[in-house]
Amino acid sequence: MPEPAKPTPRDFIRLARPTQWGKGVFVLAGPIYSMTLLTNWLSVLGAFLAFALASSGCYVVNDIADRHADAQHPRKKNRPIASGRISVGQARVFAVVLLIAAAAMVLLVDPDRRAWVFGLTALYTVNVFVYSAVLKHRPILDVISLSAGFVLRVMVGCAAAGVEPSTWLLNSTFFLAMFLALGKRLGERRTMAHEPDTADVGQIRGVQKIYTDDLLRMAVVVTAVAALVTYAGYVEQQEANFGPVMEAVANGSAPWGFNWLWLTVLPATYGLLRCIVLLEQGKYDDPTELAVRDRGVQLAGLVFVGITGGLLWMQHAG
Numbered sequence: 001m002p003e004p005a006k007p008t009p010r011d012f013i014r015l016a017r018p019t020q021w022g023k024g025v026f027v028l029a030g031p032i033y034s035m036t037l038l039t040n041w042l043s044v045l046g047a048f049l050a051f052a053l054a055s056s057g058c059y060v061v062n063d064i065a066d067r068h069a070d071a072q073h074p075r076k077k078n079r080p081i082a083s084g085r086i087s088v089g090q091a092r093v094f095a096v097v098l099l100i101a102a103a104a105m106v107l108l109v110d111p112d113r114r115a116w117v118f119g120l121t122a123l124y125t126v127n128v129f130v131y132s133a134v135l136k137h138r139p140i141l142d143v144i145s146l147s148a149g150f151v152l153r154v155m156v157g158c159a160a161a162g163v164e165p166s167t168w169l170l171n172s173t174f175f176l177a178m179f180l181a182l183g184k185r186l187g188e189r190r191t192m193a194h195e196p197d198t199a200d201v202g203q204i205r206g207v208q209k210i211y212t213d214d215l216l217r218m219a220v221v222v223t224a225v226a227a228l229v230t231y232a233g234y235v236e237q238q239e240a241n242f243g244p245v246m247e248a249v250a251n252g253s254a255p256w257g258f259n260w261l262w263l264t265v266l267p268a269t270y271g272l273l274r275c276i277v278l279l280e281q282g283k284y285d286d287p288t289e290l291a292v293r294d295r296g297v298q299l300a301g302l303v304f305v306g307i308t309g310g311l312l313w314m315q316h317a318g
Helices: 009-016 018-033 041-065 088-108 111-133 141-161 167-193 213-237 245-251 260-280 287-293 295-317
Strands: none
Touching (some): 009 041, 009 088, 018 287, 041 088, 041 111, 088 111, 141 167, 167 213
């Protein structure tokens, strides 16, 4: 039997999954909405890089634990560890290097906030390790653990910028992350149903033996609605900041106090509901893939970012 090929730098880059660093946008949420990103950019950058590298290290640990199940998945079987291109020993060393690098990035944070950023990053890492060892086999607790990771991203960004996180923003983040995690499980069931030659979905993700299609459909819809409702609450909380912004920029007064940030609710609603439609059709097994593959979701995201960015600029200019 021929020896496996030696891993290449590209294999290690794939193992680190830098494409998932986009989730670090949640680190930026608090500093952006509070208009403190530019004044605290180095601290926020340190927090962003710390979480990015820590998440990569956690992905490596998770891939080590899931290597046998991934080998039976039609897409995950090509991952570096599952395919045998990177050995378990090499992966463990790589994970340690990534976690050490994550700790080093905390040194970029303002000294007064460094302990909070380090503590939240460490808590995130522990949460992922507990998920990989125990919680991923426990229904509901698995998605709560994953969602807590996104909440910690928001909190670490706020800590790095020295701002208080909004409860509404944390709630919206939590339910959005729940939607993504539950949607991934629903998507897996849908795509695997179209792959008759592959292993049963319960063998690939053990908790799928407990989840059902009906339960996941209901949970996906409920968490999507909860995310939208809590985001709407956050928008209402920001009314004092975004209500008079356009009029104030125009003439220094606010004759009509419409909360212009409400406009972002429209693309947010379209994007989430479109995700549900596509997951139900079994076209994707991960909602996060839609951000880079589906034009409709991309358009909704661009409109959301465009409106938010424009309003923040006007607020700053005013």
